[in-house]
Every structure is written in C-alpha cells, then in structure tokens.
Amino acid sequence: MQFFNPKIVNSMEKLAQSPYAGFFELLHTGIALMSAEGNFLYSNKAFIKLFNLPVDIIGKHVSDFFLTAEQGVMSAIRDRKMVVCSSLTTTNAEGISFRYPLMNDQAELLGIILESIPSTFGETTLSDLMSSVREIEQSTSYLEQKANRKHGMLHTFDSIIGESKAILEMKRYGRRFARSKEPVLVIGESGTGKELVAQALHSASPRAKNPFIVVNSAALPRELMESELFGYEGGAFTGARAGGVVGKFEQADTGTIFLDEIGELPLPVQAKLLRVLESGEIQKIAHRGTLHSDFRLIAATNRDLNHYVEEGRFRADLYHRLNIFELKVPPLRDRISDIPLLARRFIETEVGRKRSTEIRISSETYRAFSQYPWQGNVRELKNVLTYALYALEDSDNVLSLEHLPPRFLRTLELAMERDEEAPLVEMQNLAQANAQAERKTLVNMLEKMRYNKTLTARALGISRNKLYHKLHEYGLLEGLADSKEE
Ligand SMILES: Nc1ncnc2c1ncn2[C@@H]1O[C@H](COP(=O)(O)OP(=O)(O)OP(=O)(O)O)[C@@H](O)[C@H]1O
Numbered sequence: 001m002q003f004f005n006p007k008i009v010n011s012m013e014k015l016a017q018s019p020y021a022g023f024f025e026l027l028h029t030g031i032a033l034m035s036a037e038g039n040f041l042y043s044n045k046a047f048i049k050l051f052n053l054p055v056d057i058i059g060k061h062v063s064d065f066f067l068t069a070e071q072g073v074m075s076a077i078r079d080r081k082m083v084v085c086s087s088l089t090t091t092n093a094e095g096i097s098f099r100y101p102l103m104n105d106q107a108e109l110l111g112i113i114l115e116s117i118p119s120t121f122g123e124t125t126l127s128d129l130m131s132s133v134r135e136i137e138q139s140t141s142y143l144e145q146k147a148n149r150k151h152g153m154l155h156t157f158d159s160i161i162g163e164s165k166a167i168l169e170m171k172r173y174g175r176r177f178a179r180s181k182e183p184v185l186v187i188g189e190s191g192t193g194k195e196l197v198a199q200a201l202h203s204a205s206p207r208a209k210n211p212f213i214v215v216n217s218a219a220l221p222r223e224l225m226e227s228e229l230f231g232y233e234g235g236a237f238t239g240a241r242a243g244g245v246v247g248k249f250e251q252a253d254t255g256t257i258f259l260d261e262i263g264e265l266p267l268p269v270q271a272k273l274l275r276v277l278e279s280g281e282i283q284k285i286a287h288r289g290t291l292h293s294d295f296r297l298i299a300a301t302n303r304d305l306n307h308y309v310e311e312g313r314f315r316a317d318l319y320h321r322l323n324i325f326e327l328k329v330p331p332l333r334d335r336i337s338d339i340p341l342l343a344r345r346f347i348e349t350e351v352g353r354k355r356s357t358e359i360r361i362s363s364e365t366y367r368a369f370s371q372y373p374w375q376g377n378v379r380e381l382k383n384v385l386t387y388a389l390y391a392l393e394d395s396d397n398v399l400s401l402e403h404l405p406p407r408f409l410r411t412l413e414l415a416m417e418r419d420e421e422a423p424l425v426e427m428q429n430l431a432q433a434n435a436q437a438e439r440k441t442l443v444n445m446l447e448k449m450r451y452n453k454t455l456t457a458r459a460l461g462i463s464r465n466k467l468y469h470k471l472h473e474y475g476l477l478e479g480l481a482d483s484k485e486e
Pocket residue numbers: 159160161162188189190191192193194195196197260301302378379382
C-alpha cells in the first residue's frame with residue numbers, strides 16, 4: 001500500500017516528523033504511525049481520545065496498550081497486508097481499525113499506518129459487507145465467464161473487424177504468438193481493442209477450451225489485489241470468507257489469465273507476480289506451502305512501460321519477462337480504411353440488420369471520419385455512431401454531419417485548422433501556396449453547393465471537365481464517389 005511518493009517518504013520516522021503528520025491533527029478519525037516493529041512513532045489527538053490513551057505513547061509498543069495487537073498491527077506487519085478488525089485496549093476502550101502496511105519501492109516494509117474509527121459501525125457489519133461484496137464479485141465474474149463460453153462469445157482473430165495493412169499484420173503476429181506458452185504483452189492506446197486481441201490470443205491457443213480469466217488491475221482496490229490474484233485460506237483475516245478465496249491465478253489453471261492495465265499493479269504485487277511467473281508456484285495468503293498453476297499470461301497496457309521503468313514505477317525485470325512477445329494494436333487514425341467496415345458493423349448491432357441496410361453514411365461524414373484525430377479510437381467511433389443513430393429521424397436514411405455530436409464537430413474543426421496551418425509554415429514556394437489555396441477553395445465551394453458538381457463548377461467559373469481534373473489532382477474525387485452526380 002503506498003500513500004506517499006516513496007521518493008519523498010522513505011522512512012516512517014521521517015514521515016512522523018514531517019509537516020505531513022501535522023495534517024492528521026485536522027482529522028476526526030484516529031491516526032497513528034507505527035514502526036515496522038510495532039512501536040508508536042506518532043499519533044493524532046483523535047487517536048488518543050478514541051482509545052483513552054496516555055499522551056506519552058511514542059516509542060512504546062502496540063501490545064503495551066492493545067489486547068488486539070497480535071491479530072491487528074502485528075498481523076499486518078507479518079503478512080504485509082491490510083488488516084481490518086476491532087481494536088480493544090487494556091482499559092476496555094474499543095474501535096475499528098484499518099492497518100495499512102506502507103512499503104517502499106524495494107517492497108520493504110517501512111511501517112504501519114493505523115486508522116481507527118469508533119465501533120458504532122459495528123465490526124460485524126463491516127466484515128459481513130466485505131464478505132458479501134467478495135461473494136457477489138466472485139459469482140458474477142464466474143457467471144459472466146460461463147455465459148461467454150456458452151455462447152462462444154470470446155473473440156477470434158477472424159471476428160476482429162479490420163482489413164487494413166496495420167491490423168492484418170497485427171493478426172498475423174498474434175496467430176503465431178498464440179501457439180507459445182510465453183507471456184504476450186498487448187500494447188495500444190485506450191479503446192483500440194486490446195481486450196478483444198487478448199481473447200483472440202486465447203481462442204487461437206491450444207488452451208482455447210480452458211478458462212479465460214480476466215483481471216482489470218486498475219479496477220481492483222489496492223488492498224484487495226493480492227488476495228484476489230493469489231487467493232487466501234479461510235480465516236486469513238477478519239472479514240475473510242470461511243472457505244477462503246481461490247485466486248485468479250489458481251482459477252486460470254490450464255487456461256489463460258488476462259491482466260489488463262498491468263502498469264497499474266503496485267510494486268509489491270509486481271514482485272509477487274514475477275515470482276509466480278518464474279516458478280509457476282502460487283503463495284496463497286495464510287496457506288502453508290505453495291500451489292502450482294499451469295497458466296498462460298496475457299498482459300495489456302496503454303502506458304509506456306519503458307517510461308514507467310525509468311520512473312521506478314514498474315520493475316525492469318518483470319517488464320523484460322513480459323515483453324518477450326509484444327503485440328501492438330494500431331490506433332484507429334493509422335487504419336482509417338477500416339472505418340467503413342467498423343461503422344457498418346456497429347450500425348447493424350445498434351439498429352438491427354433490416355434498418356441498417358436502409359442507412360447510408362454520407363461522403364462528407366466519411367471524409368470527416370478520415371480527418372478526425374480519434375483519440376478514443378474504436379470505442380470513440382462506436383460512441384459517435386450511437387449518438388448519430390439517435391439523432392437520425394426514423395424517416396431519414398442518410399447519416400450526415402448534422403447528426404454527429406457537437407463535441408466531435410468542434411474537435412474536427414480544431415484538427416483541420418491545425419492541419420491547414422502546419423503546411424503554411426513550411427511553405428517553400430509560390431506554386432505550393434497556390435495549390436494549397438486552390439484545394440481549399442474547391443473544398444469550401446463543394447461544401448457550399450452540397451457536393452453538387454455542376455453547381456460547384458459553375459460557381460467557380462470553370463467547366464465540369466476542369467473540375468473533375470482538379471478534384472482528381474487534389475485526391476478529392478474518391479471521397480465524392482457517392483455524392484450527387486448532376
Ligand atoms: N476491431 C474491432 N472490431 C470490433 N469491435 C472493436 C474492435 N476494436 C475495438 N472494438 C470495440 O471497441 C471497444 C473498446 O475495445 P477494448 O475494450 O478491447 O479496448 P482496449 O484497448 O482494451 O481499451 P482500454 O485500454 O481502455 O481498456 C469495445 O466495445 C470493443 O468491442
């Protein structure tokens with residue numbers, strides 16, 4: 001658990017004496033900082049008041065005051081995990097405490113941060129709540145995975161839409177990597193379809209019929225991460241389920257585990273993951289001995305892990321272990337030729353096959369799609385189309401610019417302004433400047449005349465033949481293929 005930047009706080013003693021500690025005095029919950037041996041280094045007034053403690057507890061051991069020291073702070077020190085259970089002092093004062101181990105970036109324990117609240121919440125309520133959340137989480141993820149398998153819903157490389165050179169190359173490598181048992185690191189911007197690629201890797205592997213277990217590292221609360229991934233035995237801590245929990249790595253035995261957003265894993269969990277990867281042995285919390293799991297790891301990230309390694313946020317050894325096979329999913333702006341196929345599929349899913357055959361996307365909309373920067377990639381395209389389909393009247397069959405979300409149009413305008421300004425700066429000679437101005441005039445007039453070529457030619461004072469010639473010269477003809485022909 002890391003509350004503070006380890007570069008700033010590298011010892012609990014320093015934290016206890018730093019101005020940070022002064023902030024705790026403002027809080028109404030009890031806060032204490034303990035050394036890695038269990039001695040008090042600091043406590044705020046609320047903590048002293050809550051437990052009726054003498055003011056001079058600094059330097060003394062937690063067991064001098066708390067009957068619950070063994071199952072509380074000392075257990076958090078031993079197991080390096082957060083412990084939630086009640087606290088009871090030798091003078092019978094009670095509270096509920098959260099003991100957070102604070103680790104440095106070498107995964108060493110610096111000490112414990114103790115947060116205590118009055119027991120009016122009721123410890124059982126809290127621990128019952130934790131167990132129910134865990135049970136619901138487990139059963140929904142189990143049912144979700146079962147439903148997916150039943151309906152054969154996991155993607156394959158064939159079901160991933162795209163025929164651009166960039167996507168075909170990704171699929172070609174993906175099919176080859178799928179055969180190995182080594183980890184694959186799927187990298188790509190947010191919304192490019194990394195999860196689909198992870199499913200396809202599993203489907204194309206010899207493990208296709210076995211479990212495919214998904215873990216979103218960014219969505220898991222940090223204090224539950226270790227127990228979710230590696231599992232724990234019954235009675236490991238207060239709030240734990242009687243029968244314990246089967247960790248995701250154990251569930252993935254004979255199959256694949258997909259760790260999404262791997263860059264968000266805390267350093268201590270990274271250390272544990274490296275050990276599991278190297279040995280295939282899982283050290284379950286509070287379990288004597290180790291368990292073996294035959295899993296294949298697929299990890300994904302939209303971060304620059306190299307940069308994370310330089311910053312000390314990601315272990316270099318784990319990074320090298322993971323990126324034996326690196327599969328890059330291209331951003332949508334590098335494969336705009338896939339947009340028509342993707343758009344057709346999304347429209348069909350959204351409005352059904354029958355209505356989708358009636359709907360046509362105008363050429364100006366396609367042109368806008370090809371100029372838009374698509375920071376959110378395929379996910380953003382899907383969202384833009386969903387909006388447009390709702391904006392389209394039932395009686396209207398042509399999806400045009402007026403149906404697109406205002407935010408899309410604003411971003412497009414900015415992107416086009418940037419594009420137009422950039423070459424002007426680099427303009428080398430008069431001929432280039434003339435060509436640029438001519439192209440811009442053509443585009444503007446076409447838009448004004450709603451892509452009617454006869455009217456555009458007339459307005460520009462040139463023949464239709466000359467207009468065709470110019471449109472061809474500036475690469476504008478293709479985009480007008482389905483526009484009005486008069
Ligand atoms: N090639 C594709 N064919 C069909 N749908 C796609 C394709 N690529 C992405 N999608 C759709 O786009 C959305 C985003 O995909 P996905 O969640 O796999 O992206 P991601 O890269 O994992 O994103 P993030 O990094 O934000 O988790 C999903 O709804 C997915 O179904």
